Amino acid sequence: MKLLGKLKLKSRMILILGVMALVQTGFIGVFALHYLHESLGEQIGQHALNVAKTIASTPQIISAVQRHDSEFLQPLSLIFAQQTHARFVVIGDKNGARLAHPKAEKIGQLMSDDEGDKNIPVLVDGEGYISKAKGSLGWSVRGKAPIFNETKDVIGVVSVGYHLDHVELIILRYKLTLIFVILASFLLSAGIAVWFANHFKQAIFGLEPEQIAYLFDEQKATLESIREGIIAINSEGVITTINRAAIETLGLPENRELTGLPIEDVLPDSAMREVLESGAPQFDREVWRHDHSIIANRIPLRQGHTITGVVSSFRRKDELALVSRKLTRIQQYADSLRSQSHEYSNKLHTIAGLIQIGATDEALVLIGQESQSHQELINLLIESVPDPILAGCLLGKYNRAKELNLTLVIDAESHMAALPESLPREHLVSIIGNLIDNALEATLEGRGPGGQVFLSMTDLGNELIFEIEDQGAGIDDQIKDKIFEKGVSSKANIGHGFGLHLVQSLLNELGGTITVEPADNQGSRFIVYIPKQQTLTQV
Template sequence: MVERKTGRRMSVARQILLLQLALLALVIGVGAALAVVDERRDSDDAIRRQVSSIAQTLALSDSTAAALTSPDPTAILQPQTEKIRQATGVDFIVVMAPDRTRFTHTSPELIGQLFNGNIDRALDGVTFTETYAGSLGPSIRAVTPVYDSGGTLVGLVSAGVTREQISKQFAQSVPVILFVAGGGLLAALLSSLLVSRRIRRQTLGMAPDELRTMYEHHDAVLHSIGEGLVVIGQGRSKDARVDIVNDEARRLLDLPDGPVPLSSIPETMRVDDASPAKDQVHLTDKRVLVVNQHPVEWEGNRIGTVLTIRDHTELQNVLGELDSVRSFAESLRSQAHESANRLHTIITMVELGRNEDAVAFATNELRVSQQLIDRLMNAVHEPALAALLLGKMSEATERGVDLTITEDTALGPVPSLNARELVTLVGNLVDNAIDASRASESPWVEVTVMEEDSMMVVAVADSGPGMTPEALEKAKGRGYSTKSGSRGLGLALVSQVVKRHGGTLTSEPAMGSMLVVRIPLREAEAPR
């Protein structure tokens, strides 16, 4: 776990949250202000279009031109314009003579007075809009000419809306803009909190300086430790990658440089077990590895798995040799015990005066033992393998198992395998066979080591219950054994040697159970 300092600086997640909120608040505030300005401009444009449309519609009406040329234009136009004004919601509609004299107005007392505003462009036949402070205050107004049927200018029409009314209409739309801006700010806050929570989870709530320090230490430690280190995240998809692999782990697992796919890690190490695993033995094609697995949790949640890997290949080889030496010692002890018994028997025969029987007994035992030794030493080129077979015979006899080295046993030089590999291969097969055979009433084991069609063949049969193909496949894996409560490595080590040299390990039918190893015989590679 990462050591937390008291009084440390603000975490990365909180800094990002505050910066994100400040930026979003600024963007939303500026956006809201621009929306207000845009809404005000759009409102003014809409008013200009409205008053222009009203003024032009009224000016183009034949009744308007006819009323302007009548003796009393006000009596005809004032009621009509007031109805139109009330229906359209504008503040005033003024119909005037070309000399600015008003014929209509919202305030009747202003009728007959001169119109305040610009009319020059309208007198030239152009409809225009302007903002002008008239009798009702500042307003947006439109002024358009009125022509009779002969094309003569007979008057002008002006329609307008005061700024006060425009402001009231605009004020009604401002809350909508503010509501949308507030909603956007709330959504930004929620999304920022979610992002902050995710970043906090990914950075373990640490500050930037803590992350930098941890990375520097992490990088230095990864390259300096002597154990392999693999960190696997929670993602176990097909394309998932390993989070961290140090140099020693790449060497032990023969991993390439660069990103490492999860599929490159041996399947037995990818077990997603929530409980820690200590000192598990795993075998690759070249090495015997001891693996510790530790789940990593933060705030009660599983965030990954850490594997530490140690190379026990040399130690396993030494242990194998030690087992062989122990076997030889046990064999010598057994032989010494048997020799003492035979010697006492011979001495007693001599004392009883049965000299001829004593000589026959001694020479017969010596002849049988020496024949076996001579046969193996002549038939098997590797002395360590011959000694191993002799030792296993004595060990089997002591354990009540009848072990036979067949007459077909004969093996010349095997350049591709060294003495250690031969002892590992044959010794483990024979040990497993002796253990398995003891399940029968009359235990026996039969061993054959020979050359056949440019192949080294090791066949070990026993009186045991045998192994199914499925059981054999499991036995090739790490720590599997058919013996209850045991986690043997015998067949796994045999499988390792077989794979290394391109051979096969199969279970074949026999009188009982039989395992057969076939390894191509080829010249050893020259040292590079």
């Protein structure tokens, strides 16, 4: 067994299948030879009995036996033996004394002296029979038949024998054939083993069983070590893999064996069955479980064109949201600082120039104007937009507008304080940021430096409403209905046509809508509606 364990998978399969072929064909061969030996013995014995009965019923034989005419019977028995290919034909009287024998010196002696039987079934009962015995001519299969007279009395016996050497020769020929069949079967099994081993190893990516076992243990350890929950089901919707993080995240019982159970029994409203039937993956889907939000991805497993299962990975949203908020704030702060740095650098150069030429009054006025406008914006954001992420986004876009020599005008009546906790801030700033960037770019192209972009916000009612208006050239009627499709843009430059598509996609996730209409000043006005009550997918 140790030696077998050291062999490669292909060598093991060839050896095992070869040994199995040898054992099977050997067992079948031994059984076949034994059956053949017995069958041939019976057939030859039956043939010997039929010949004996035929000779015993010959009138000349009956008459000669009644006369005890050995001179007539002796040559006749030799002729019968030659014609029937028998080893011998022996004829005896009713007492078992030989009247004809291949060896003339045996005539007159009792057949029972050297043939090992008393001929009782024939001479006493008058019945023919078959026997295997060693007589004066060696081992043979013989058939014995009684000779009857006209009154049906037994008057003698005919014994016809065939040597067992003939049977052995036939068996030997079959043995040689069997050996050839066994070798051919072994070679065929080895060939099949090589083909099957190659096919099998290709299916398991050329790995050895020990390597597969190692990878299985490694995968199991990996699944248990990651913080994301993992659930996998097969084509029948039965759970095949679930890690501890999934059990803890979903609040499932830890002392229950979940693998092997249908996914509906564990998660009745799971969307994994939907992915299994449709084959369409689902990414970043927000679901609810035990009053907390989860971000889930579901990917179908395919073998060729057949879906063999689904894998779902998920994590609590509050963990992802924390990281996302930090990254969003860092990005907003970076944009804001970059814009402010550029803007204040220009203004400092201007102030320095005014001081150098002695225009100190103008320098003081410029300093006061800058402080006053910036402070007014900050006060507006503090009062109307208490959410730091949205406020930071608007402040960054305000500074970006100034950097482009444009003005972002935020309606003083705007109010956006009722942002629900369930609303993803990264989605919100992506929507508003993309729309403001588009408005700034459109205004710069349509109106040039000095143009304005207008923003108003309201959180009254059941929806959050944002209006962004630019002073651009407007949207061509030919693309107005397709403006939110990917790659469609009113700008001729390459690389546009993705911002509005992203806005539409994010609004679809939030259950919101967006409309576009001509502005009062020939530009475009985009109006965004986001419901305060978020409708999220259920587990």
